[in-house]
Amino acid sequence: KPDDAEAHYNLGNALGALGKLDEAVAAHREAIRLKPDFAEAHVNLGNALNALGKLDEAVVELREAIRLKPDYAEAHYNLAIALKALGKLDEAIAAHREAIRLKPDYAEAHVNLGGALRTQGDYAGSLAMFRRGHELGSKQPGWRYPSAQWVAEAERMAALTERLPFLLKGDERPTDNAERLTLAQMCYDTKRHAAAARFWAEALEADPKLGDDRSAEHRYNAACAAAQAGTGQGQDEPPPDDILKAKLRGQALGWLKAELAAWAKILDTGPAPLNKAGIASTLLHWKADTDFASLRAADALAKLPETERKEWQSLWEEVDALLKRTQEPNP
Secondary structure, eight states: OTTOHHHHHHHHHHHHHTTOHHHHHHHHHHHHHHOTTOHHHHHHHHHHHHHTTOHHHHHHHHHHHHHHOTTOHHHHHHHHHHHHHTTOHHHHHHHHHHHHHHOTTOHHHHHHHHHHHHHTTOHHHHHHHHHHHHHHHTTSTTOOSOHHHHHHHHHHHHHHTTTHHHHHHTSSOOSSHHHHHHHHHHHHHTTOHHHHHHHHHHHHHHOGGGGGOTTTOHHHHHHHHHHHHHTTOOOOSSOOOHHHHHHHHHHHHHHHHHHHHHHHHHHHHSOTTHHHHHHHHHHHHHHHOGGGGGGTSHHHHTTSOHHHHHHHHHHHHHHHHHHHHHTSOOO
């Protein structure tokens, strides 16, 4: 039945779950061609485009879903995610609030709104949303998010707000690794990227096993902060000089290499095909993550010293090679 839009839509969902995002996009587009008012297909096409880093295209599809079905809470929720990735924080917050208005028990929207408010520096509002999201989500069978951990972190952030200026100046020191990780996230959210990288580095040095946490991805987050600071994208006071920026870029490269080795090991030893899909999704995110835009694009890399440029080019080639392996059939 070639004209069955539902079949193409469900094929798109299955392909997306396998990490075959280009094929998923094609299947969803075919579903929409057959049924132009298929709001759910527009949403999942938007989600696949988002995962591919095609954020502007994703927003177009998600807005079309909302035009077709204005009370579709999931469309507003996924639009908020794409808008946040584009840096349109106020619009993302508004979209999350609309999703919650339409579906007051939408646990995922509450916790994601908490994350957006945290990025804005509204730690009290963030804590309230995380608490509500955890309250709603923990009652659901199969709730898979570490929302209790997010609540605890939001509580630490709210408590650290007054101490933050003294910690940044070095007048005070973090009391433990939990505080270091919280401070790193607070600094990253407020674009103090050099400080964020410093706190993450201290935490990883104090407890190297943190780097093995595949869900928290502390080492990857540290690399994001170091990459931003190392390319002059942060708002630290004072800003890092050229020597420190080179050091930060080197840290970012080292952390990403360690992350890539960890994912390669999982691919070699873990069960397939779901591991393949998860690793593919992770690496596609790396290739689209704006934190690394200044260390990924050819014109940006051309500004680096030759040795450093070659090291970054080699890293992205290794990422592509591992991504290709995730698409290979199982033996």
